[in-house]
Amino acid sequence: MRPRVIAGNWKMHHGPAATRRFFGEFSPRLSDPEATILIFPPAISLPAAAESRGGRPEVSLGIQNIHWEPKGAFTGEHSAAMALAAGARFALVGHSERRHVFGETDAQVERKVAAAIGEGLAPVVCVGETLDERREARVEEVIVRQLDAALLGVPENAKKSVLVAYEPVWAIGTGETATVDDVAEAHGILRRRLKEVRGDGFAQEVAILYGGSVNPENAADLLSVADVDGVLVGGASLDPESFARIAEAC
Ligand code: 13P
Secondary structure, X not given: OOOOEEEEEOOOOOOHHHHHHHHHHHHHHOOOOOOEEEEEOOHHHHHHHHHHOOOOOOEEEEXXXXXXXXXXXXXXXXXXXXXXXXXXXXXXXXXXXXXXXOOOXXXXXXXXXXXXXXXXXXXXXXXXXXXXXXXXXXXXXXXXXXXXHHHOOXXXXXXXXXXXXXXXXXXXXXXXXXXXXXXXHHHHHHHHHHHHHHOHXXXXXXXXXXXXXXXXXXXXXXXOOOOOOEEEEOHHHOOHHHHHHHHOOO
C-alpha cells in the first residue's frame, strides 16, 4: 500500500513569523490524519517551520528547489545537504514555475533528483503539460519525457525515495481543476511509464500526487481517482483551516 501524501507548496509566501503563526493554528486543527502531511515553505522559513510544527511527527518538511552541486559559487542557491540540515526531508524538483519562469531544463531536473537522493532527501518530481501542449494532444509525450529525464537521476536502489506530482500547468493558480478523467488518464500514463522503465515493483511504490487548484471542496473527489496517492496544494495550503480540511479529506 502506498502512503497518502497531502502536501502544501507555499511558493514565495509565509516568512518565518507567518510560518510560526501558521503552525500555531494548523497543528491544533489536525486531528489524526491518516496521511503524511508535507509542507514546502520558502527555504528561509524552514528553521521556523521545524521549530514550530512541534509535537506533530506526521508533518514533514521539504524545500521547494535545490541546486545539484553540494557547494560553491552559486549565489542565491541552496544545496540538498543544507536543506536537510535545516529540517527538510523532501525536495520539490522541476516545479512548473521553475521550468517555465526560471527556465529549468529536463537535464537540470535529472541532476537535482540525483543530488537530492544522494543526500537523503526524497525528490518530488513535478511534471505537467501547458495548455498549448494539451490542445495539441501532446500530454503523454510531454509528461513521459519529463518523467524519463527525472528517472535517469534515480539510482536503482533508491526506489522508495521518489515521488511524482502531476501538475498540469494550465490548472495551477487558475481555479481550473483538471477533471477526474483528465487526472486518471495522466496518472495512468505515469504509472505505466514507471513500470516500463523500472519494473512493476518500483512503479507500485511511487506515490503520484495531483496538483492544480486543489481546495477543500474538490480534494476528496481527486483523492478518490485511481492512481492518485495524494495532492500537492498551492494557494489553499496557505490558510491553516483550509489546509487542515484538505488533510482530513482522505
Ligand atoms: P495551486 O493549488 O495554487 O493551483 O498551485 C498548485 C501548485 O503549483 C502546487 O505546487
